[in-house]
Amino acid sequence: MIEQNICFVVVYLAEALTAWQFFGELFSPRRPTWVRGILFGVGYGLAWLCFALDFVHVNVLIFAVCTGLILYIGYTVGIGKAALYAVLLSALMLGTEYLSMLFLGAFFDGFGQYKERFAVLILFAVFSKVLYFICTRLYVHIAKSREQESPVPNVVFILMLVTCLSSVFVITALIYICLELPSFSRAAEFWMIGCAMALLLGNILIFAAYQYIQQMNQRYMDLRLQQQKEQADRSYYKTLQEQYDNQRIMIHDIRYHLAAIKEMAEVQNGKVVANYVSEMERLPALQRRVQYCKDPVLNTLLIRYRDLCQERGISFSVDIRKCAVEGMDSIDITSLFGNLTENALEAAQGSENPFLEISLDVREAQKAWVLTIVNSCKEPPETSGMGFISRKQKRGQHGIGLMSVKRIMKKYKGNLEQYYEENDKTFHSVVVFPVNISG
Structure with a gap:
């Protein structure tokens, strides 16, 4: 019927x-x-x-x-x-x-x-x-x-x-x-x-x-x-950059004072003081701060994640041949690099021999700059209709950072590809933008 x-x-x-x-x-x-x-x-x-x-x-x-x-x-x-x-x-x-x-x-x-x-x-x-x-x-x-x-x-x-x-x-x-x-x-x-x-x-x-x-x-x-959050991160990195600049000025001034002390000690035959001051000059705290790239916001962001990786026992390396993000707004730099690096840091924790590698370079042949983030990952990330998502405990937070990244992809006509390598248990995020990016 x-x-x-x-x-x-x-x-x-x-x-x-x-x-x-x-x-x-x-x-x-x-x-x-x-x-x-x-x-x-x-x-x-x-x-x-x-x-x-x-x-x-x-x-x-x-x-x-x-x-x-x-x-x-x-x-x-x-x-x-x-x-x-x-x-x-x-x-x-x-x-x-x-x-x-x-x-x-x-x-x-x-x-x-x-x-x-x-x-x-x-x-x-x-x-x-x-x-x-x-x-x-x-x-x-x-x-x-x-x-x-x-x-x-x-x-x-x-x-x-x-x-x-x-x-x-x-x-x-x-x-x-x-x-x-x-x-x-x-x-x-x-x-x-x-x-x-x-x-x-x-x-x-x-x-x-x-x-x-x-x-x-x-x-x-x-x-x-x-x-x-992105606005707060932008303000945070700017404040952090100012702190680093002030620290550099302070260290620069201290070097003058130390040079004067060293000269006075040598005139007065104070060899012990001269040797002591020379050792102080070689202390890490008085050396120049690491500079990964010329962009101050991106450089500060990378330093922050380097420190976080060191705290959590994660190997961290950065290879930036050319800083090709001059045409990108600082808030978008914070959102793009911050969300991808944060997810990579979260995934690397708990894995065997954890590491996080970031590389950025311009490919002249393709007229594009390429950002590659590779991190250790003990198990494949979860997936949703939007792609890979982090394993946050709160379900409502799944995929929000990725939504922000995709917004930037659309704004700058870029492309994001993510994949998991089962053999070496690594997760890869590859971002490609045209060289002359503009919002």
Whole structure:
């Protein structure tokens, strides 16, 4: 029956959308959005095709297997946890169907007609899927409240829950009408089925719209915080540069004083004083500060990360043949080098023989300057729809620095390539910009 197949396509679509929201709020994505969309389409499409077998246990098993594979392949979840949540969703799906059957059978004497009447069958399926959706939302709300990670506010959740329960009431009324009236025209049945399915999909899309708005707001806030951080970093490096300049002036003045003392000691035959002062002049604190490049902001940034690497036992090396960033704003230099170096430093920690290497040079043939950052990395970084992400504990911070880097890529018509070498366990970030960059 073509109409029945179409209706159950909508039912399985509702199940797929419910699982999409459920997984999206509890787990970080491992694959891009389009890949996860294909996984859901193939998985639930297979479950729909197997629905024709009409074996409850086989259908539940296929549903669980498809759900588990989607979760394991598409999200950053271990196989054990993926299996656990596949069983959980299968139990919720099966449980809400039996609960719907018991509830409707208790209130309506002729409910057994759902096996014979098309309209009652579809309304029953929609009724159970609304309950299934409500149960998943309750689980997500409780789980996220315990984790204190952006749960839906109670007032908003109650309003949405009332909307779902109102849909349950309306669908129950439609089932009652179907059972009380002996027959309907074909058009009337389709109108009732269409209204019930619209209610089902409408409830899911309301939550999806709210979730999307929350994600956009969170992303906007993260970008604002990133911009504030970049402004603060710029001020910090300028202040640090001033401190280094003042230190250089102070050291320069001290050298004059020491030269005078040395000369006076030699005139007075104070060989001991002369030798002592000569040794003082060779002290590291009185030597010139390291200069990696001519750009003061970039040079200060590199010195800071050199010091951080030394504190954490990470080998740090810089090779800058030509400083080719004169056309780049200082705030963009801070954002680009700061975000990439920070991620490299974070990834290098904990690895065997940790190191961080930075090189910058102009390739005359390609008329481009190339920045290469290589760091040790004991395991491959996580990935998302944006590419590689750091392993920060807070999920909301994933990928924000990379978003800033990509903004700079777009502004200066550059290109960023990142890849992980499994053989030597190193991570590479390669940035290419045209020589004559300008914002």
